Amino acid sequence: METVLKRKIKVGISECCFGSKVRYNGKGFDYVKNFGREKEQFIFYPLCPECLAGLGVPRTPISIKGGSGEDVLQGTAKIKNRKGEDVTDKLIKACEYSLELLKREGIYIYMYKEGSPSCGVYRTTLKDKRLGNPPGIFGAMLLKEGFFLVCADDLESPIKRWDIVRRVNAFTWIKEAEIENKNQLYEVWHTVKFLCQELDEKTARSLGHELSILDNIQKEDIEKYRKNMLEIIREP
Ligand code: SF4
Known part of the structure; x- marks a missing residue:
């Protein structure tokens, strides 16, 4: 990916x-x-x-x-x-x-x-x-x-600008990532999880836990988890 x-x-x-x-x-x-x-x-x-x-x-x-x-x-x-x-x-x-x-x-x-x-x-x-x-x-x-x-x-502000650019890139990438199955979902999560943890540790850890115990996964679940990641990245 x-x-x-x-x-x-x-x-x-x-x-x-x-x-x-x-x-x-x-x-x-x-x-x-x-x-x-x-x-x-x-x-x-x-x-x-x-x-x-x-x-x-x-x-x-x-x-x-x-x-x-x-x-x-x-x-x-x-x-x-x-x-x-x-x-x-x-x-x-x-x-x-x-x-x-x-x-x-x-x-x-x-x-x-x-x-x-x-x-x-x-x-x-x-x-x-x-x-x-x-x-x-x-x-x-x-x-x-x-x-x-x-x-x-x-x-x-140079610091805020740096943060904005990295988050805009991550947001765009998650939004457009091709996620068809559990492996691809994990791949996306592992790419952005440290950024998510840095932005909102509690929510990111609970999302990580939910993903780690996932069994079967449907298309709706993929979109739900994609949205969860996007919500963390766009937090003010
Ligand atoms: S409506 Fe929006 S774009 Fe237009 S002047 Fe007001 S703040 Fe600016």
């Missing part, structure tokens, strides 16, 4: 983190430049759900009212701009379309802008260090779909 990825990894990215000046205030950030030559490993797919929703640049800032992005998707919260206009439907449609684009291209890694009510995952505001109501709408969709989520701000 090949353990080295020989192709570029496709990565979705919040467009404002790719140098595009698409934020509500007409600003943007170039976090990708931090990769230096490592950038060559990736193909980037920049997306801005708020622009796709037709909100324009610059635009009146929006926020989640009455809950999180997940609540918006459940229909119990709304997204409004500072003028009080309801943009919930437009934004949900734009986020759904963005997700469809990523899935159509076989992308399952996304670098997001923290603090956004759309793309944020663990914060939906940066003001006064408050968390807001995380996740944002698009963040909630990506979490639910099992994406490997990278906070783009973390790309500024």
